[in-house]
Amino acid sequence: MGVLETSGDTVILVMEVVGTVAFALSGVMAGARARLDWLGVVVLAVVVSVGGGTLRDLILDVPIDWLTESWPLLLAAAVAVVAIPVVERVGGDLDSRAHVLVADAAGLAAFAVVGADVALDQGVAAWAAAVLGVVTGVGGGVIRDLLVRRRPAVLSGQIYALAALAGTSLYVLLLEVDVEPLVATWLGVLTILAVRLAAIHWD
Amino acid sequence: MGVLETSGDTVILVMEVVGTVAFALSGVMAGARARLDWLGVVVLAVVVSVGGGTLRDLILDVPIDWLTESWPLLLAAAVAVVAIPVVERVGGDLDSRAHVLVADAAGLAAFAVVGADVALDQGVAAWAAAVLGVVTGVGGGVIRDLLVRRRPAVLSGQIYALAALAGTSLYVLLLEVDVEPLVATWLGVLTILAVRLAAIHWD
Amino acid sequence: MGVLETSGDTVILVMEVVGTVAFALSGVMAGARARLDWLGVVVLAVVVSVGGGTLRDLILDVPIDWLTESWPLLLAAAVAVVAIPVVERVGGDLDSRAHVLVADAAGLAAFAVVGADVALDQGVAAWAAAVLGVVTGVGGGVIRDLLVRRRPAVLSGQIYALAALAGTSLYVLLLEVDVEPLVATWLGVLTILAVRLAAIHWD
Structure with a gap:
C-alpha cells in the first residue's frame, strides 16, 4: 500500500489511515472507561489499531x-x-460506551473495505474477500473488548458483522462489474458507516 | 479434504462436518445463555466452528x-x-452449561482427530500431530468461552485437554502400526467422546 | 536454536529455558489463584509458556x-x-498477584530478548525486531490473564510493555554497534527485569 499508483490505491491508503486513527481513538476511550493508566491506554490503542490487519x-x-x-x-x-x-x-462526558462505538464504526467501515481489497489483491475468491474484510474490520474491536473484559461489540446484537459484510460484499460486487475503485470504496465504506450509526442510534 | 480418494478421506470429511455442526450448536447454546440476540449468535456459531481449524x-x-x-x-x-x-x-431447559458441553464434546472428538490427520499430512512428527489435534479440538471452545466471558472449558478441571490428547495419540499410534484409517479414526473419536461424556456425567 | 554455535546462541537458549520455566510458574500460580484443578493448571502453564513465541x-x-x-x-x-x-x-502465602508478576517479570525479560533475537535472524528491521521482542515477551502473559479472566498485566498501568521495549531496544542497539551478543543479551534482560521489579515493588 506504500506506493500510490492509482486513485484506488490512494483511497485505500486513506482508509487505512482513517481506520488506524479511529480504532486508536476507540482504544483510548475504552481504556479510559476501564480506568487504565496512560501506558496501558497507549498499548491498548496500538493493539486495537493493528489487530484486525x-x-x-x-x-x-x-x-x-x-x-x-x-x-x-x-x-x-x-x-x-x-x-x-x-x-x-x-x-465523564466522553468515555461512554456510545463514543467508543462511534469511533469503532469509523474504524470498522474503513478497515473492512481495506481488508477486502487486500484479500482480492491476493487472488482469493470474491466471497472469501468479503469475509476477510469482515475479519479485518471486527478483529481490532474484538481484541479491544476482550482486553478490557467487556462483551465484544460483534456479539452485541446490534447489526455489526452484518453491516460489515454488507459493505464488503457491495465493494467486491462493484469491483466485479468494473465500477471505479474509488466509487466502490466510498460506497462500501458509507454503507457500513450508515448501518452502524443507525444501529447505535436506535439501540 | 474436498476430494474423496479413500475411505480414510471420507471419514475425515464426515468428521469435519460433524465437528462443524457440533461446535456451531455449542456456540448457539452458549450465545443463548449469554443472552445474545440472533445476529450475535450466528457470528459466535461461525467463529466457534472455524476457530480451531x-x-x-x-x-x-x-x-x-x-x-x-x-x-x-x-x-x-x-x-x-x-x-x-x-x-x-x-x-430454560436446553441452554444449561451441560448441553453446551455435550455438543462441545462431539465437536472436540471430531476436530481433534481431523486436526491430527491434517498435521500428519503435512509431515510433522507423530507427537506434534497429536498436540496439534488437541489445539484443533480445543481452539473453537476456548474462543467461544472467551467471547461469552466464561471460564474456558479446557481449564475447567474436567478431563478435557487430556481426553483430546488420549484420542489423538491413539489415532496417531494406530496409523503408525498400519491400522486401517477408518478404524483408527473411529477409535480416536470414540475415546475422546467417551472420556468427555464420562467427565461431564460425573462432574 | 537447537545448535549451539556461539556463546550468543548459548545464552539465547538459556534465556529460552529461563523464560519457559518462569512463564510456566506464572501460569501455575495464576491457575491456583483461579482455583483451577491440576489438569487445568498444566494446560495453562503450557499455553502461557509457548504462547508468546x-x-x-x-x-x-x-x-x-x-x-x-x-x-x-x-x-x-x-x-x-x-x-x-x-x-x-x-x-495462601504464595498464590498472590505479586508472585505471579515476579515470575512473569523473569519470563518477560528472557522472552523479549529472545524474541528480538529471533526477529533479527529473520532480517526484519531493527525497530521491528524490538517490537516483536515485546510481542514475544507479553504474549504469554496476555493469554494467561485472558484465560483466567483477570485484567491483562500489560494494561495494568505498571511500566510493562515499556519495560520490555526499553530492554529489546537496548539489545538491538548494542548489537548494531557490535557489542558482544552475550553482553547485549544480559544488559537487555537485566534492564527489563530491573524496571519490572521496581514497578512491582513501588506499585
Whole structure:
C-alpha cells in the first residue's frame, strides 16, 4: 500500500489511515472507561489499531504490514498520546460506551473495505474477500473488548458483522462489474458507516 | 479434504462436518445463555466452528481451509439459523452449561482427530500431530468461552485437554502400526467422546 | 536454536529455558489463584509458556518452534507437575498477584530478548525486531490473564510493555554497534527485569 499508483490505491491508503486513527481513538476511550493508566491506554490503542490487519495478514499468509512499514504503529501511538489528555479532560462526558462505538464504526467501515481489497489483491475468491474484510474490520474491536473484559461489540446484537459484510460484499460486487475503485470504496465504506450509526442510534 | 480418494478421506470429511455442526450448536447454546440476540449468535456459531481449524492451519502454515472452500462457513451459519428458534423455544431447559458441553464434546472428538490427520499430512512428527489435534479440538471452545466471558472449558478441571490428547495419540499410534484409517479414526473419536461424556456425567 | 554455535546462541537458549520455566510458574500460580484443578493448571502453564513465541513465529511466518522441538512443551508441563504440589502446600502465602508478576517479570525479560533475537535472524528491521521482542515477551502473559479472566498485566498501568521495549531496544542497539551478543543479551534482560521489579515493588 506504500506506493500510490492509482486513485484506488490512494483511497485505500486513506482508509487505512482513517481506520488506524479511529480504532486508536476507540482504544483510548475504552481504556479510559476501564480506568487504565496512560501506558496501558497507549498499548491498548496500538493493539486495537493493528489487530484486525494482523489477523487478516496471518490468514492470508502475507507479510504483516506493520513489520515492513513503521507508520501504523507510530500513528496509533501518536493518536493515543494526543487523545489521552483530551479524553481525560472531558472525562465523564466522553468515555461512554456510545463514543467508543462511534469511533469503532469509523474504524470498522474503513478497515473492512481495506481488508477486502487486500484479500482480492491476493487472488482469493470474491466471497472469501468479503469475509476477510469482515475479519479485518471486527478483529481490532474484538481484541479491544476482550482486553478490557467487556462483551465484544460483534456479539452485541446490534447489526455489526452484518453491516460489515454488507459493505464488503457491495465493494467486491462493484469491483466485479468494473465500477471505479474509488466509487466502490466510498460506497462500501458509507454503507457500513450508515448501518452502524443507525444501529447505535436506535439501540 | 474436498476430494474423496479413500475411505480414510471420507471419514475425515464426515468428521469435519460433524465437528462443524457440533461446535456451531455449542456456540448457539452458549450465545443463548449469554443472552445474545440472533445476529450475535450466528457470528459466535461461525467463529466457534472455524476457530480451531484456523488456529491449526496458521500453526501448520497451510492455507486456511475456509478461504478455499465455502462450505464450513455456510454450514455453521445454516446450523445457527435453524437451531436458534429451537433453542429459544425449549428455552430454560436446553441452554444449561451441560448441553453446551455435550455438543462441545462431539465437536472436540471430531476436530481433534481431523486436526491430527491434517498435521500428519503435512509431515510433522507423530507427537506434534497429536498436540496439534488437541489445539484443533480445543481452539473453537476456548474462543467461544472467551467471547461469552466464561471460564474456558479446557481449564475447567474436567478431563478435557487430556481426553483430546488420549484420542489423538491413539489415532496417531494406530496409523503408525498400519491400522486401517477408518478404524483408527473411529477409535480416536470414540475415546475422546467417551472420556468427555464420562467427565461431564460425573462432574 | 537447537545448535549451539556461539556463546550468543548459548545464552539465547538459556534465556529460552529461563523464560519457559518462569512463564510456566506464572501460569501455575495464576491457575491456583483461579482455583483451577491440576489438569487445568498444566494446560495453562503450557499455553502461557509457548504462547508468546507462537505469536512471534506466526507474525514472522517461520515454523512454530514447538512443532519442530519437543522440549518447550515437555519442560513447561514438567515444571507445572513439580510446582503444583509446592504451590498448593504454601497455599495462601504464595498464590498472590505479586508472585505471579515476579515470575512473569523473569519470563518477560528472557522472552523479549529472545524474541528480538529471533526477529533479527529473520532480517526484519531493527525497530521491528524490538517490537516483536515485546510481542514475544507479553504474549504469554496476555493469554494467561485472558484465560483466567483477570485484567491483562500489560494494561495494568505498571511500566510493562515499556519495560520490555526499553530492554529489546537496548539489545538491538548494542548489537548494531557490535557489542558482544552475550553482553547485549544480559544488559537487555537485566534492564527489563530491573524496571519490572521496581514497578512491582513501588506499585
